[in-house]
Amino acid sequence: MGRVFIVDLEGQIYSCKHCNTHLTKEQDIMSKSFQCRYGQAYLFNEVVNISTGNEEDRMLMTGLHTVTDIFCVGCGSNVGWKYVTAHDINQKYKEGKSVLELYKIVGPYDSNDLVCQEISRLEI
Structure with a gap:
């Protein structure tokens, strides 16, 4: 297996809850x-910064989809899934898109970030 290169993003980002990738x-x-x-x-x-698992058909709330689980390349945690094929024509917009589960990620407006922002504002 080759070396994994991590992409660093700028701006308001969402990261893995476990390793901050x-x-x-x-x-x-x-x-x-x-x-x-x-x-x-x-x-x-x-x-x-994700790797994918095996494709499988799943019956989701909006119908049958072929999906693959997605994993953080930093720590291997499952962070959500990616739509490979939508079997309903009204759901085709999801193909190639990814769903991240909020309890597995941290975002720009999570409580820790808000506390840090408030402390920074008070120190000025």
């Missing part, structure tokens, strides 16, 4: 109205 940018959010087994998830146009 950058995964995507806020501007790549397509939808915030997705659900996963354990709560809320976001659909992203582009995600980096």
Whole structure:
């Protein structure tokens, strides 16, 4: 296996909760109205620093889809899934897009970031 290169993103980013590897940018959010087994998830146009698992058919809330789990290349944690094929014509926009589960990632507006921002503001 070759060396893994990590892409560093700039701006408002979402990262792996376990190792802080950058995964995507806020501007790549397509939808915030997705659900996963354990709560809320976001659909992203582009995600980096991931590896994919095997393709499998899953019956999701919007019908049958061929998906692959996606894993952080930094620590190997499962962070969501990627749509390979949507079997319903109304769901084709999801193909090639990724869903990240919010409980597995940290984002630009998480409580720790807000606390740091507030402390920085008070120190000025």
